[in-house]
Amino acid sequence: MTSPSRRDFLGASAAMLALNPSLEMLLPYAAKAPLNVALVGVGRQGRAILAELAKIAGVRIVALVDSSKGRLDAGLRRAQGAEGFASHKEMLDKVKSVEAVIVATPTHLHRAVAVDSLGAGKHVYCEAPLAHTMEDLVAITRAARASKAVFQTGMGARSNPVYQLARTFVRSGTLRTLATVRAQYRKKMTWRFPAPSSAEEADVNWRLNPDVSLGLLGEVGVSQFDAVHWFLNAYPTSVRASGSIRLHQDGRKVHDTVSCEMVFPDGVRFAYDATIANSFEGAYELYTGEMATIKLAWNAGWMFKEADAPTQGWEVYANREQFHDEQGITLIADATKLAAQNKLKDGVGLPEPPLYYPLADFVRSVTESKPSVCSADEGYRVGLVVLAAHQALQTGVEQKLSEQQFKDMPK
Amino acid sequence: MTELVRLAVAAMATRFEIVLAGDDPVKLRAAGELALSEIESCDAAWNRFRTDSEVSRVVRLAPRGAVPVSLEFLELIMACESGWSATSGAFDVTAGSGLGTSMADVLINVDVRTVAFRRPNVRLDFGAIAKGFALDRAARVLRESGVDCALMHGGTSSVVAIGHPLGQPGFRVLVPGGASVNLCDEALSVSRADSQMHILGESHVVDPRSQQPLVTSRGVAIIAPSGATAEIWSTALLVNQSLVVPPGLCAHMSDSHPVGRFDLSPNQHASRSGAEIFAHDIPIAS
Structure with missing residues (x-):
């Protein structure tokens, strides 16, 4: 009610x-432990995510994924040392050091990336809406609930x-x-x-x-x-x-x-x-x-x-x-x-820009074992x-x- | 058939406009909107009056130590350092921080992409170079999108041209003072120290040597390969008119000049400092 x-x-x-x-909000958040992150989807939103992640000490962008070479190259210029891939499956297969995956693809492509990443034991931050169909929404939520990894739906207000x-x-x-x-x-x-x-x-x-x-x-x-x-x-x-x-x-x-x-x-x-x-x-x-x-x-x-x-x-x-x-x-x-x-x-x-806060919360949840500020269940409900x-x-x-x-x- | 598409956005406390020419207005508009969103991103990152901008973050944190910065911020601050060096300090984005402070107090680590300050209370005011740099980035977006004929301006004082109108050597622009120039894959910057006097009560340009608002009625127009370079030199020449302009740049100075006017949208906007551009010279023909 x-x-x-x-x-x-x-x-x-x-x-x-x-x-x-507390004046903590005026100071940048630093991850309590190093975190290796892969970003899937390097369009405008993906590049904005890269900019905010770069502010969080301890976060290392180790891999970028995009099917477009132009977008991928633009991302790789911004993420020093990251490896580039055309498919998330290849990335998951080759870069074993990845601990967390950020999903910033078009909505209808979320399911494959999120479910595969959770299946590989990765923590997942997925942009909202989680899915464009009920079938995909259920599949993502089910995979997140079955996983012990952190899953955060990318909602700005809660953070x-x-x-x-x-x-x-x-x-x-x-x-x-x-x-x-x-x-x-x-x-x-x-x-x-x-x-x-x-x-x-x-x-x-x-x-x-x-x-x-x-x-x-x-x-x-x-x-x-x-x-x-x-x-x-x-x-x-x-x-x-x-x-x-x-x-x-x-x-x-x-x-x-x-x-x-x-x-x-x-x-x-x-x-x-x-x-x-x-x-x-x-x-x-x-x-x-x-x-x-x-x-x-x-x-x-x-x-x-x-x-x-x-x-x-x-x-x-x-x-x-x-x-x-x-x-x-x-x-x-x-x-x-x-x-x-x-x-x-x-x-x-x-x-900081509004996008910074949910990403910082995700890193905090992973590195400090704190609950997700916007779980897959919440993502499912708003879905x-x-x-x-x-x-x-x-x-x-x-x-x-x-x-x-x-x-x-x-x- | 050549079509014209006009777009505008409010950013950096002024108005940015783009005129694009080509065969497909739908694609032109899509490219133009992407270019304008690039300008909006620049505003969000480099506006010192926004608390969540990257420049505010750097100013807040850099006195404590090295601050990671984005690739775009790194490119901008490096251009500022290069301009400061090339103009013997006449162009200095730290102007206004106080006597004894200069660009030399900004430590840039290109390898790890960080910025730090040697001392507290360093102010970074990107001002005009932000407009020039934003237009350069917008031009890159347009070129990558296949646009080969476009004209852009920010606040009528910063202009960047891509290509030229059909059958013309360039986009014809009347700079304050009456001279007419053609721009083709070039940038123009027009500066006057007293252009905002009616709003601020003093010049918006701070002399880095005295740290005081500049007192001069001089007007400067510079044509350069890029918007950022044009802005660096138009500001520097306001501060020190004895500077030697490097090869490849074209300078026009006057001690007094008539008020310029932009004519992207006929019978609309008047400017106190800008140039007059004849975008309607673009032929609309099959």
């Missing part, structure tokens, strides 16, 4: 009083310090009665990339292939859906969706503008829209409650209080920003400690929601989801 429990409230209150007094802080406010009841949740993704682009040759067109532009692509709801919505599930501690009971091609009339079949609405068990509605026809305000999630609204935009977050909301002690430290007629309190992890050192401004904005949303979009029919579906994990 979305209502915070007494235990959540007490825990969060204690956390707020101290506001997690993001700003989101972690904001969640304590939502879970502790600072917003009181939650009225609505809204989120958006907007980025003006065609979602089409130049292919080196016509033979590689399908490989490069897989997002525009309705046979393998879950479209905007699946490819960009998944991270925001997971954030909402995590904040509400709940999964939707129904999903409706619609979409259209508003701008890019180039013969494509995948919508450039989509919206969906999910209903949660306590009646809260989550409205989502995504478009690649416009960029206004980018991506964010908005939690609107009786006493305040929280807006989260991945590298920053704000709380907008209602006029009748009680003033809390920590507000004396608050940094504020004006948004038209509204004043937002900047959500800063470790605010109390930073304020005591007169360094509050140092905490405004994340010290169910994404597939239901996709089905609703394709059929125009509302999809129902039962509480039991989120409890029954593939065996």
Whole structure:
């Protein structure tokens, strides 16, 4: 249920009083033990992952895999000393020193890489969504559950310090009665990339292939859906969706503008829209409650209080920003400690890009034997929601989801 | 039939525009978007006002010891060091850090790709060279995508041309002061120390020798093989006009000049420091 429990409230209150007094988030994480990593899929996301992994002392990129020589060469220029391979099977066969595999291939290719890597005893970090079909989703989840290795679904919110802080406010009841949740993704682009040759067109532009692509709801919505599930501690009971091609009339079949609405068990509605026809305000999630609204935009977050909301002690430290007629309190992890050192401004904005945090958590889970921050089970649950949303979009029919579906994990 | 595709993005506190010419507008747009996303990546990494940028990370951590940096950051900081050396210190991205601090306090280890500072409180302000370098990277993306005729600019003061319009020796550009030049596989940088005076109240260019904002109304235009090189020399010549420009570069200086204007999108943007570009010279013909 979305209502915070007494235990959540007490825990969060204690956390707020101290506001997690630590400056660790401003310092780079160093792995407790060396970790040999292979990256499979060296496109733009893969190269961004390489850049973030390079910041973590102890991580060694020992192998890169990509079927495109151009992408592979671009990756090898960035990962000194790594060996390059055209197939993950060859990599797993030849580079025995690999301990962890990062899967950043197109979604429909996740299954083969993840299942083979888990089968070889490797720890796996797999980008989200885990899969584009129920069959693949079940196969990956089943393989992860059968393995003793760490499996992390690549979700940013659960590792993001700003989101972690904001969640304590939502879970502790600072917003009181939650009225609505809204989120958006907007980025003006065609979602089409130049292919080196016509033979590689399908490989490069897989997002525009309705046979393998879950479209905007699946490819960009998944991270925001997971954030909402995590904040509400709940999964939707129904999903409706619609979409259209508003701008890019180039013969494509995948919508450039989509919206969906999910209903949660306590009646809260989550409205989502995504478009690649416009960029206004980018991506964010908005939690609107009786006493305040929280807006989260991945590298920053704000709380907008209602006029009748009680003033809390920590507000004396608050940094504020004006948004038209509204004043937002900047959500800063470790605010109390930073304020005591007169360094509050140092905490405004994340010290690393959002992608860094889930990767650092993965390395921490592997090298310090800590639980995965986003297990295959969580990846499976949000995968169910994404597939239901996709089905609703394709059929125009509302999809129902039962509480039991989120409890029954593939065996 | 030659088609024109125009794209733009807001980055580095200004507007970047690309005009691409070719036969297939769908492919041109895809290539142009990839080039613009490269510029956005540069902004995310090199913007010192973003807490999560790579430059902020280096400035925060390099006084403590060697910081691993990306290949792109390494290439940029090496270009900065090379420019500092070639201009006898007139171009210095540490300008503004305080007297006694210079690029010599930035220790670059190319082999292991790290950067460290010899002292605390070193500031790195990539400013104009970031625009030039970003355009160079965007141009590389376009060429790799098969584009052979395109014109790009950042904030109207940094321009990079790929190829030339059909039947023309290059993209015709009017630099401040009235001179007209043709750009073909070249870059142009136009600099004025007082171009942001109306916003900042003082020059945005800091003289590395005095660590004070530069006081001059001089304008400089440089044509160079790359955007980064053009930016290095246009900034350096603002600081020290007696510098000898190396072979292969073309410099144009004036003490006062009329306000320039960019004309990528006719009847739109005016610039206080930029050049005038006649992208509409690209012939649209079968």
